Amino acid sequence: MKKLHSILLVATLLLGQGLWAQTKWYNPLDGDTPNIQGRAWNKEIGKSFNRFPNRAQSTLRPAVWELSTNSAGLYIEFYTNAPSITVKYLCSGGRTLPNLTTIAVSGLDMYSTDCDGITNWCACPAAYTFGSQATDTISFRYRGFAYHNTHQRGNKYRLFLPLYNTVTHMEIGVPTDSYFKFAPITIxxxxxxxxxxxxxxxxxxxxxxxxxxxxxxxxxxxxxxxxxxxxxxxxxxxxxxxxxxxxxxxxxxxxxxxxxxxxxxxxxxxxxxxxxxxxxxxxxxxxxxxxxxxxxxxxxxxxxxxxxxxxxxxxxxxxxxxxxxxxxxxxxxxxxxxxxxxxxxxxxxxxxxxxxxxxxxxxxxxxxxxHPMPLFAPVTQRREPDTYEWAERHNAVISRNRTANPEIVMIGNSITHYWAGEPTYTPRQWGLQAWKKLFGKRKVTNMGFGWDRIENVFWRIYHGELDDCHPKHICMNIGTNNLQCNTNEEIVEGILGLAQLIRERQPQAKLHIIKIYPRRDQEGRVAQLNELLATRLPHDNMIDITDATAKLLLPDGSGKIDESLFRDGLHPNEKGYSRIIEVLRPLFK
CATH class of the missing domain: 3.40.50.1110 (SGNH hydrolase)
Incomplete structure (x- = not known):
């Protein structure tokens, strides 16, 4: 029996070593900017998990400085498609306090967000160890992840750090064949x-x-x-x-x-x-x-x-x-x-x-x-990270509007995103010449995001994309990606809700609502939706509605799109964008 126990023990140790050996580790403090969210002075603080920069130590009371080294409120965001995630780290303080759980003092907490912005809690029951000494490595092992996204690059994870301990080192491990990338630090x-x-x-x-x-x-x-x-x-x-x-x-x-x-x-x-x-x-x-x-x-x-x-x-x-x-x-x-x-x-x-x-x-x-609409609760999305990272573009739009103060803002989905303009997306500028022809040297921000729905635009506006700028014109074309999950009435309500929010945030701007462009096999439904939208438009002399439908349909009265104007039945090509600008040009005179 002793021999059997010895064999099992050795086998277990070897298995454990094998699993660790097949894990690739990522340190959130590597790189020029730490991958730590939830604190100011992030770059200045540098390679620590403190909440204040080192220069503060000389001005603060010792007790405040010591507490500022606790990682309360800090979190790390990353993308992975890993079936399992292991976090190992060191803390310099005691593991627990009389009135707090060990997990609260020294443990972790993690959430997962899918491509549609739906967030769920991740637990690792009985799969964490704190050790017996302050110098021992703490580990949390999360297992059994499955993914149901529009791509193979996994979910976004948000890892909350200990509330009452000082983290001195941390690494996040995933299987070596898994995708892993730290999310951008929000601005x-x-x-x-x-x-x-x-x-x-x-x-x-x-x-x-x-x-x-x-x-x-x-x-x-x-x-x-x-x-x-x-x-x-x-x-x-x-x-x-x-x-x-x-x-x-x-x-x-x-x-x-x-x-x-x-x-x-x-x-x-x-x-x-x-x-x-x-x-x-x-x-x-x-x-x-x-x-x-x-x-x-x-x-x-x-x-x-x-x-x-x-x-x-x-x-x-x-x-x-x-x-x-x-x-x-x-x-x-x-x-x-x-x-x-x-x-x-x-x-x-x-x-x-x-x-x-x-x-x-x-x-x-x-x-x-x-005051978000319950039907279109603001959420992020990450439906095509093989093409672009949604959070990175969000940062880029905020940065541009803070610095450029554009005269014109174009809000939309991939039809706007892949047209042209700044923030520049070089791989896809499907209507570059039409864009130049329409806007010339005017300052314009392209706030189109591929695969965006109404709820995603709500999130972006509530999260600062229209702050720090005073445009004269805002164009909005949104809703085509909601056709698969909302009724016409709901989509119209969402568009009108966005219009109200934009008017609140940018009262000086003229808002031009562009009717949803026709698309292959859904021309009839889109026409009905656009008609309903026109009848529901609020009486506001700072809002108008623009329709490019006729420019994109066959001239035979069939109501079908002219395929020669589209790349795929949805996205216009250069010729299609040239037709659209015929309708948009008078708006900016």
Missing amino acids: ERPILVYGTSIAQGASASRPAMAWTNILQRRFDMPVINLGFSGNALMDPAVYDLISEVDARMFILDCMPNMSQIHDSIVSRTLAGVKKIRSKSKAPILLVENDGYMYGKTNASIENECNITNIEIKKAYNQLIADSVKDIYYLTKEEIGLTPDSQVDGWHASDIGMQLYADAYTKKIEQILHY
Whole structure:
């Protein structure tokens, strides 16, 4: 029996070595720019998993600096078609804390997004090891992945890092024959959160359940977590650093740490807001103490909460009286914690984290004017990465509109994307001469994305593609890729919803809705849809509708497309684009 056990042990070890040997490892810190999402100063921070750059150490209190080396809120995004993913890493701190799970303190959390933008949680039950010593390698092994995409390049994965430990080294491993690529670092403006241990993640059961990470997942926006356990004291040095960040919105949630210095809340809040306002016009949300759920049985602790909230409200009222713009307020009652929402009377359980996230969601939607249509919930897509990477083009469009301030913006799908223009996609410029003829030397941004649907355009606009520019004209041609999954009525509702959003974001621009172009074997349905769209157009002198259908059909009255104008029955060729510009040219005079 002993001999049998020995043979099995050796076989197991050899098998394990074989599996590791067949794995290719990728380090997110390799390369000129670290592949770390969810932090500012990413390139400056360099080859570490810290949240502040090294220069901050000399200005911060030691406790704040030490906590800033924890990886709360950081995540890594990558693409792979691997059937299994293994992550191995080292942490310098202890594996657990009294009021948090080991997974929350030192573990990982991962989500997978398919080609249509549908996201699901990935678990690895009993397939993770933490070791017994702080120097031991931690590993998480995810298995059994299957893919159902329009391509063979797998899904996008988002890997959330530990909330309360300092990662010193990490590698992601996939089978050697699997595709793997780190996703581009987003250049969207983030939501920045400055807060306490609750913001850092205490006491979520796992990293993605921290309320900042819940918000990140809900809005699919970058969220910077500057939560520092027990040390959110509104330090001037922290505000100096925060003011460097070009954020979409700032959240100041420090009251649970301010009870011992409550007499300085007003002065520190005013100074912090002044510092931020010296560099940014972004909205600032002040947040009350969430409350201690055992306060009804402990009068002194209830008083601590009330005192801090009285003071932060004074600061808010002073800012309003001083006519400081875009200052908002979140109350304890709006957060709405319950006795079941805290672990130890201070820190939020998963229930508490959800309540926090729900309260913040309502405020963020109000402040950022984020009101998506339920039918077309904003999502990303990655339907043809063999041709282009959708996220890379998203960054390119944001960058161009920030720097070029185009006169004309063209929103659409592959028919627009593969026409011509900037951001340039050199492999496919199927109507280059027509583009030059139409626009000449005008500044134009091509916001067409191959395979885009209505819901993808919603995502792109909500995520900054129309920010930082003031075009005179916006053309939109979208909906043909929704024919396979939506009714005519739904598609029209989606187009009109996009029109309303564009008018809100760019009220000075004339919006030209271009009817869906006819396509092979669906000419009749497209004609009916376009007719319905025309009847539903809102009465707005800044919106008009343009129809190129007649230019693309046979002249015999059959209602069929002229195949000589198309590459494949859907995408126009150079001759087809030349017909389209006959209709578009008068729009820009």
